[in-house]
Amino acid sequence: MIEDVVMPFGIPFGFFPNKSGNTSGVIIPEYGEEVNRGFYLRHGGYYFAISDYFDLTTTADIYTKGSWGAHLNSKYKKRYAFSGDVDFDYQNIQFGFKETPSFSKSFTYLIKWTHKQDTKARPYSNFSASVNIGKSNFYKFSNNTNPNQYLQNTRQSNISYTKRFASLPFTFSTNLRHFQNNIDSTLNLSIPEIDLSMSRLYFKRKNKVGKSRFYEKIGVSYSMNMKNSVQKIKEYDLFKPNFLDKFDNGIKHSLPISANWKLFKYFTLNPSAYLTSRMYFKYVEQTWNDTISKAVKDTLKGFNLVNEYCRR
Numbered sequence: 529m530i531e532d533v534v535m536p537f538g539i540p541f542g543f544f545p546n547k548s549g550n551t552s553g554v555i556i557p558e559y560g561e562e563v564n565r566g567f568y569l570r571h572g573g574y575y576f577a578i579s580d581y582f583d584l585t586t587t588a589d590i591y592t593k594g595s596w597g598a599h600l601n602s603k604y605k606k607r608y609a610f611s612g613d614v615d616f617d618y619q620n621i622q623f624g625f626k627e628t629p630s631f632s633k634s635f636t637y638l639i640k641w642t643h644k645q646d647t648k649a650r651p652y653s654n655f656s657a658s659v660n661i662g663k664s665n666f667y668k669f670s671n672n673t674n675p676n677q678y679l680q681n682t683r684q685s686n687i688s689y690t691k692r693f694a695s696l697p698f699t700f701s702t703n704l705r706h707f708q709n710n711i712d713s714t715l716n717l718s719i720p721e722i723d724l725s726m727s728r729l730y731f732k733r734k735n736k737v738g739k740s741r742f743y744e745k746i747g748v749s750y751s752m753n754m755k756n757s758v759q760k761i762k763e764y765d766l767f768k769p770n771f772l773d774k775f776d777n778g779i780k781h782s783l784p785i786s787a788n789w790k791l792f793k794y795f796t797l798n799p800s801a802y803l804t805s806r807m808y809f810k811y812v813e814q815t816w817n818d819t820i821s822k823a824v825k826d827t828l829k830g831f832n833l834v835n836e837y838c839r840r
Contacts, residue, residue, distance in 0.1 A: 550577030555587055564623050566592035573599075581606055594622035612643035612657070617666070638662030652692045659685040663763060664710035683708040697727040715766075717775075718757040726750040746787045754779045779807040804836040 557572025573587030582604035589597035597619040605611040617638045624630035643657035660683045667680065685706035692699050705718040728749040756777040765771060786800040811832050817824045 550580075550583065552577045555585070557587075562591070564593075565595045565621070568592070570597075571599075589619075591622075593625070596620050608646050609649045610643065610645045610655075612641065615640040617662075619666075634665075636663040636666045636668075638666045652694055654690045655688070657687045659687065659706075661685050661706055661708065664708070664713045681710050683710065697729060699723075699725050699727075713763045714760045715763065716757070716759050717761065718755060720754075720756060722752075722754040724752040742789065745789055746785065748783070748785050751782045752779065753782075777809050781805040781807075799839070801837070801839040804838075806834045806836075808832040808834070 553575055555571065555573045555575055557569040559567070559569050561567050568589060568591045570589040571587045573585065576584040576586070578584060582602055585599075585601040587599045589595075589599075597617070599618075600614075600616045602614045603612070604614075615638075619636045621634050621636065623632045639659060639661050641657055641659040643655065645655050647654070662683070683706075685704070687704040688701065689703075690699070690701040701723045703718065703721045705716075705721060707716040709715075726749055728747045730745070730747050731743045754777075756775050758775045761774060765774070781804065783803040784800065785803070786798065789797045791797055809831060810827055810829055813826050813828055814823050815826070816822075
């Protein structure tokens with residue numbers, strides 16, 4: 529019925545899909561204009577509903593003055609196992625017109641990745657990731673309208689893996705760390721940092737008969753820390769031929785030994801010793817230069833071992 533007139537047939541006013549679950553499809557772009565990059569079509573692309581476990585979204589930006597961008601996002605999840613989100617954003621930026629003094633060209637990028645593991649999946653091991661790395665000027669040229677992200681001065685990342693052994697007293701862990709200062713475009717990297725620890729052990733007899741022997745009161749533990757890091761490196765130095773030469777690395781071994789002996793039923797004796805061994809793969813050599821009357825320092829490659837012993 530239209531305007532109180534009965535129609536002899538029905539006219540559909542809408543179609544609604546009745547398919548359940550995820551569905552792939554086209555993402556319609558938005559249009560507009562920017563002063564520096566011109567007219568644009570942004571965030572247009574395609575959504576891929578690949579499976580019940582993960583998907584993929586691909587979108588792109590294009591501007592009339594030559595700038596363009598590409599975006600990839602994928603979410604994945606497996607029940608009672610793990611879940612995560614991967615996001616990659618790349619922008620190729622052009623300001624002005626070619627062959628004019630005001631023309632400039634640059635690029636920027638941002639990589640984000642979060643990964644969480646369900647504690648029920650693997651009780652003795654855990655893997656997690658929280659990555660947020662990119663060029664310091666990314667939000668200056670991105671289309672993000674979030675003021676908190678635009679004013680963000682630092683970025684941090686950490687990828688970690690921890691393994692415990694059910695029948696052994698050892699715990700192993702490794703981390704990849706990243707800290708970025710967006711103000712001065714410097715980075716601190718620790719790739720990787722490895723730790724191995726052994727819980728305290730006592731010298732026990734297999735078939736214990738009678739009173740405890742004195743050596744059964746002696747406990748020994750162990751820890752090892754290996755680190756490969758660099759401080760205050762500039763963004764433009766990343767992945768250059770001499771990039772790896774800027775890293776400082778070393779290994780530290782610690783062996784605490786302690787005992788607990790009771791004397792004459794009234795006194796307790798707690799002696800302890802601490803052994804430390806440090807391995808370095810660089811060392812500083814100083815020489816006196818008579819010409820400039822000054823000590824000159826030179827960093828050389830080579831293996832060096834330093835041992836320390838402390839008791840109380």
